[in-house]
Amino acid sequence: MKVELHMGGWMINMGLVGLYRVFEYGRKHEIISEEHKHSVTVKPWGIELDTEVLPQLPRAYFLYLLEEYSVARRECERLDAYIEQVKNEEQFKNHLTAIKKVISDTGTKIIKYFTHETLESILKQIKEIKKYEQVHQLEEHIRTLKQVYSEPKINEKLTFNYFKHAILKPLFFGQVSFLNVSKNNLDFEGHVEEFYNSYIFPVVNDLYLESVINDSHSMEEISSLLEKQSEYQLFRQLKRAWKKKTLEEVREYVKTEINKCLLFNERLAFYNFEEMVFSPIGVAKDKAFNFSWYFNGEQPRPLSSLAKLVLLFAPIGSTIYYKNEGINEQTERRLYAGFVQTDATFAEVLQKNNHFRELKKKREPFNKIVSQLVQSVKKESEYTVDHLFFLEFFSDYDSKKTHLHYYHLPMYLAHYFKQHADRLDYIKPYDYREQFVQSVLRGADPIHVIYHYLRDCIKNERSTNGPYIAVRERNRILQFKKGVRDMATTDKRVTALFMQGREIRDAIIRSSGSEKKVTSIAYRLLNAAKAGNRKSFMDTLLRIYMSTDRPMSPIFLNALHERDLDFATVANAFIAGLLANQYKEEQEEVQA
Amino acid sequence: MKALRLKLFQETACYKKPFASKVAETYPLPPYSTVKGMIHALLDANQFIPMRLSVQGTYEAKLLDYQRYYFFKRRELSSFPLVLDGLARMEFSYDKNEITTMPMYTHLLHNVHLLIHVEAEEHILTQIIHAIEHSTTHYSLGRWEDLVRIDEYKLVEVRELEEDETLTLQRDAYIPRHLLDRETKSIPYQLNWKYEIVNGIRQWEKIHVGYVQKGVEAPEGVWIDEDGELVFYHL
Numbered sequence: 111m112k113v114e115l116h117m118g119g120w121m122i123n124m125g126l127v128g129l130y131r132v133f134e135y136g137r138k139h140e141i142i143s144e145e146h147k148h149s150v151t152v153k154p155w156g157i158e159l160d161t162e163v164l165p166q167l168p169r170a171y172f173l174y175l176l177e178e179y180s181v182a183r184r185e186c187e188r189l190d191a192y193i194e195q196v197k198n199e200e201q202f203k204n205h206l207t208a209i210k211k212v213i214s215d216t217g218t219k220i221i222k223y224f225t226h227e228t229l230e231s232i233l234k235q236i237k238e239i240k241k242y243e244q245v246h247q248l249e250e251h252i253r254t255l256k257q258v259y260s261e262p263k264i265n266e267k268l269t270f271n272y273f274k275h276a277i278l279k280p281l282f283f284g285q286v287s288f289l290n291v292s293k294n295n296l297d298f299e300g301h302v303e304e305f306y307n308s309y310i311f312p313v314v315n316d317l318y319l320e321s322v323i324n325d326s327h328s329m330e331e332i333s334s335l336l337e338k339q340s341e342y343q344l345f346r347q348l349k350r351a352w353k354k355k356t357l358e359e360v361r362e363y364v365k366t367e368i369n370k371c372l373l374f375n376e377r378l379a380f381y382n383f384e385e386m387v388f389s390p391i392g393v394a395k396d397k398a399f400n401f402s403w404y405f406n407g408e409q410p411r412p413l414s415s416l417a418k419l420v421l422l423f424a425p426i427g428s429t430i431y432y433k434n435e436g437i438n439e440q441t442e443r444r445l446y447a448g449f450v451q452t453d454a455t456f457a458e459v460l461q462k463n464n465h466f467r468e469l470k471k472k473r474e475p476f477n478k479i480v481s482q483l484v485q486s487v488k489k490e491s492e493y494t495v496d497h498l499f500f501l502e503f504f505s506d507y508d509s510k511k512t513h514l515h516y517y518h519l520p521m522y523l524a525h526y527f528k529q530h531a532d533r534l535d536y537i538k539p540y541d542y543r544e545q546f547v548q549s550v551l552r553g554a555d556p557i558h559v560i561y562h563y564l565r566d567c568i569k570n571e572r573s574t575n576g577p578y579i580a581v582r583e584r585n586r587i588l589q590f591k592k593g594v595r596d597m598a599t600t601d602k603r604v605t606a607l608f609m610q611g612r613e614i615r616d617a618i619i620r621s622s623g624s625e626k627k628v629t630s631i632a633y634r635l636l637n638a639a640k641a642g643n644r645k646s647f648m649d650t651l652l653r654i655y656m657s658t659d660r661p662m663s664p665i666f667l668n669a670l671h672e673r674d675l676d677f678a679t680v681a682n683a684f685i686a687g688l689l690a691n692q693y694k695e696e697q698e699e700v701q702a
Numbered sequence: 703m704k705a706l707r708l709k710l711f712q713e714t715a716c717y718k719k720p721f722a723s724k725v726a727e728t729y730p731l732p733p734y735s736t737v738k739g740m741i742h743a744l745l746d747a748n749q750f751i752p753m754r755l756s757v758q759g760t761y762e763a764k765l766l767d768y769q770r771y772y773f774f775k776r777r778e779l780s781s782f783p784l785v786l787d788g789l790a791r792m793e794f795s796y797d798k799n800e801i802t803t804m805p806m807y808t809h810l811l812h813n814v815h816l817l818i819h820v821e822a823e824e825h826i827l828t829q830i831i832h833a834i835e836h837s838t839t840h841y842s843l844g845r846w847e848d849l850v851r852i853d854e855y856k857l858v859e860v861r862e863l864e865e866d867e868t869l870t871l872q873r874d875a876y877i878p879r880h881l882l883d884r885e886t887k888s889i890p891y892q893l894n895w896k897y898e899i900v901n902g903i904r905q906w907e908k909i910h911v912g913y914v915q916k917g918v919e920a921p922e923g924v925w926i927d928e929d930g931e932l933v934f935y936h937l
Contacts, residue, residue: 118892121721369901372720375908383721393723393773397802400774401723404904407777411721451889499889503725510804512725516764518889521917553763 111317115374115420116156117459117681120451120501121388122373125159125420127449127463128427133163135177136170142148154455159450161317168305172270172298174426182265185216186256186612195253202242209248210236213255216268220258229258266341273425284507286386301633309422312380312415314341320378323364325673329357344380369412373420379412387413388421390447390505390512417495429467432530433502434541435513437562441541444513450483462662475540476547480519481531500551517551522590530586530597536565536579546580556584557678561640567689568632571625577686578608585679604683611687617658632688639681644669706827707927710816714765715844716808726808730913731759731876732843734936735894735906737818740825740843740850744833750896751826754935756925758875759816760916767808776800780819784821816843817873819860819933831855858927863920869932871916877934879910883921888912895936909936 117123122558132149136142142149142163149163166436192209196202217233220226232251240249259265277288287293287308288301296304322335329352336349352360364378371379385392393401402410428447435442448470450462462483469479480500500517500662519527537543542563551554560580582604618627631654638647648669655662669680717729717736735756742751779800820827834841834855841850842859882888891911897904925933 117890119721121718277852281890367901370905385724389724391722391724391727391905397775398723398773399777400772403904404902405774405777410903412903452887505724510724513807514725514727516727516809518730521915553761554765555763663786 111161112320113161113317113416114153114156115159115416117456118373120449121391121419121424122417123451123459124424124449125422126427126456127460128423129159129167129420130157130460131426132167132170132174132423135174136166137675139170140169142166145483152457152460154457157271161314164310164314165306168302168310171305171423171426172301175273176266176269178426179269179270179277180205180265181216181272182256182259185212185259186213189252189256193249194223194249196245199242202245202277206239206248210239216259219268219271220264224264226258226264228254232258270298270301276445277430278425280507281430281503282389283422284386284389292570307384309415309419312340312344314420315339315345316378316380316415319348323361329355329360332357332360367381369409371414371417372411373417374414377416377431379409379414380444381413381415382409383411383413383417385507387418388424390503390514390618427463429470431470433504434544435504437541437545437559444504446502446504450501451499451501470596475535476544477527477531477534480547480551481527487550504591515548515552517548517641518553519551520553522593523550523587525595526587526590530583533579533583537576537583542566542576542580546583550587556580556587559680560584560678560682560692561636564632564636564685564689568629568636571629572689575686575690578604578683578690581608581679581682581686585675588676588679600674603665603668604679606663606685607675607680608690610663610665612690613687614654614658614660615688615690617660618654621658628688632685635681635685635688639678639685642677644677647677651684703821703860704824704827704857705821705927705933706830707854707856707858707931708816708818708820708852710759710814710818710843711851711853712811712814712816712843712848714767714810714812715814715848716810717844728764728809728811728844729875729891729893730761730811731757732816733757733891733893734876734909735896736844737820738896740841741820744834744837744841745826745829751822751883753820753822753826754937755821756819756875756916756933756935757816758818758871758873758932758934759814760873761811761815762813763810767810768805769808771801771806771936772837773802773804774800775802790901792918815873819858819927819931819932819935821860821935827857831857846904858929858931860925860927860933863915863922863924863926863932865922867926868929869920869926871918871920872913874913874915875932875934876911876936877914877921878936879912879925881885881921881923881934882912882914884920886921888914888916893936 115126115129117126130152131393133142137147143166146160146163146166151158189209189212192205192212195205196209198205207359213236214233217229220229232254236248236251239251259268274289279285285291288296288304293300293304319332319335322331322357326332332352333349333579336345336352339345347388352363355363367378371377372383381387382395383392385394395402397408399405399407425447428449430445430447432443433446435444450459450466452459452462453544454462464485466479469482474482499519501515502517503512503514505512534543537546542559545559545562546556549559560577563580564577566572582601585600585604589597594600615628618631619625629666631650634650635647638644640648648666651666652662665675666680666684668675669677715728715732716726717732719727719729734757737755737757738753741753745751776799781796804880820830834852841852842848843850876891876893877886877888879890889912891913892908893911895909897906897937899905920932925935927933
């Protein structure tokens with residue numbers, strides 16, 4: 111039977127992309143049998159699925175995850191990186207401690223499940239390594255360890271543990287079906303069976319029931335189906351309910367008593383959208399009665415088994431990556447799932463998300479990703495840009511916490527990224543750039559990132575062009591928002607302020623002979639700027655100019671009337687100039 | 703045909719998406735059901751009044767609010783807090799077996815300017831104007847606390863846009879899918895419109911729309927009012 115799976119909100123699109131990826135993987139690796147190789151076809155509106163292929167999907171699903179998150183591969187790559195570092199004699203001690211920790215952590219995990227004499231003896235011998243002279247021994251042990259990690263049963267167990275407990279459970283589903291702790295001892299086949307029983311079996315039966323109800327001419331066909339599949343609990347209930355009913359009565363019952371699925375509207379809904387179906391946004395129906403109309407605790411958000419199955423593929427449809435949240439000491443590293451949503455055909459949504467995943471795998475920064483995904487299409491000598499939105503979320507099932515971020519890309523930003531995204535590369539370290547880009551994509555002013563960045567530069571005596579670039583790019587974005595496209599004039603103003611800052615820096619250092627005075631002035635100006643205190647800023651500025659005996663440029667008046675530049679840009683460009691003393695070549699390159 | 707044009711402003715607003723329980727995601731503009739709800743509330747209506755709507759608007763930025771939510775673990779509760787101005791300043795104790803609380807993130811739109819056209823029978827439009835002028839309570843669109851300032855209400859004449867007229871969108875807008883051509887880039891949404899109660903739950907009639915951003919050329923077959931504002935009726 112063929113069913114149409116239409117695209118919809120981001121969550122269902124994630125599932126469809128995942129379903130297609132798994133199918134493609136299965137087809138390429140011959141997990142999907144020859145006769146079902148065309149069972150999933152891409153249509154402009156989504157996917158057409160031949161349900162005959164469904165029983166083969168669980169195997170492809172797990173094999174896909176095994177390859178994608180292979181712990182053996184990850185650990186071997188890690189060991190390769192470490193061994194290179196250990197070869198450096200000066201750093202030997204530090205790196206040895208790190209490598210020992212990594213090896214012992216993974217080793218303990220393996221020994222928990224398997225008795226492995228070779229591994230145990232290697233772990234013991236590695237403990238004995240203490241001197242640089244033993245580095246060859248270490249290399250030898252690592253070679254053996256890599257073989258141990260790559261043993262299929264070991265890789266399978268560790269990888270299953272990883273994707274189940276680090277990704278599927280906390281981020282997407284909680285403790286449902288094969289993710290329940292009681293199923294931890296299942297082997298590969300056990301997982302496939304559990305997947306089939308909890309997800310595929312209901313879909314096959316529900317769809318069959320629907321077709322029988324629609325097509326049959328007598329009640330007998332329905333009764334015999336219910337009888338045949340009596341191990342399906344739902345059918346037992348229906349059998350009781352329809353015991354003495356005629357075909358017409360059953361059809362009436364289906365119309366009035368069975369709800370329709372909210373995600374695939376034409377399907378019958380025997381399930382409910384709740385936490386265990388998609389935990390990032392769902393809540394448990396019996397723990398939050400006030401979240402549904404009339405305190406409905408039965409089926410407040412009806413869902414079909416088919417939609418439930420599609421959502422199970424969401425982890426594969428999204429891109430999973432680590433992301434640092436917060437700035438400086440408050441940084442927290444979290445695992446995020448991201449997705450690119452657009453109105454295009456399914457093929458294009460798929461292509462955009464494949465591209466997004468590739469870029470993330472290469473650890474490309476966000477500004478690069480955005481500028482690459484905003485593909486330009488030349489149309490009558492004018493550039494138009496795709497309308498995208500990025501979505502990413504972190505979710506923790508246990509603490510019931512979800513962070514969900516939307517990044518809409520308005521037209522002015524799409525144009526900005528098209529033209530100037532490369533400039534943001536000068537904002538280093540990486541974290542500040544990510545924060546900057548993300549603020550901009552949220553429609554927020556990235557000024558708070560610049561304040562943190564400047565403070566960091568003052569505190570750590572970091573003198574680079576980063577803050578200047580950040581100030582200039584923020585100003586460019588503000589101009590783009592206003593509809594200005596030619597940046598020459600406004601850039602000149604920012605550069606002039608920056609140069610003023612540098613001149614004053616030189617003058618202060620010449621007269622006092624130390625950098626300390628510059629630092630203290632920079633702090634004072636930054637505090638004034640951050641507090642929006644124009645008077646205090648101008649007051650400090652006047653004093654500096656008087657003490658260095660220099661004329662003050664009229665461009666600073668913008669701090670008061672904001673005709674050409676806003677106060678924050680004036681203040682920060684000047685402070686950035688005060689902090690810049692090195693990398694002259696780089697400055698020239700940036701200004702070019 | 704005549705329509706009532708409303709210019710609205712909201713400092714913050716959350717037009718919550720139906721599935722988003724654990725984190726309140728918001729639509730970028732109020733869906734038709736929300737606008738319909740506001741008008742029906744103004745009219746104190748107890749049944750559906752036929753109307754056509756066009757929703758456009760802009761917002762400045764999106765922000766996150768961290769709010770405490772109450773979860774009812776039982777259908778019957780011994781204490782039920784029903785207050786209009788929040789629980790922050792009142793002593794409220796509850797049985798932990800019945801109610802739990804959890805802070806959750808709510809997405810809020812900031813500085814929302816909306817332009818809404820309502821087409822209905824003329825006496826209904828007159829009633830809406832009367833309700834706006836004589837309301838005894840605050841207006842809200844979205845959640846109860848998403849206050850609305852009505853900057854303008856005006857009866858305007860709406861006509862179809864001529865084929866040779868080309869206009870660009872001055873605001874972001876929901877444009878029904880049947881009006882969108884292939885060239886127009888948008889983000890798809892299925893918006894609720896009106897419901898019937900079937901089997902104890904609301905079954906919604908959905909409208910497929912594209913969220914189109916300002917600056918894009920208006921597709922063919924849309925409408926325009928007497929002051930040159932574009933109109934995109936959903937039906």
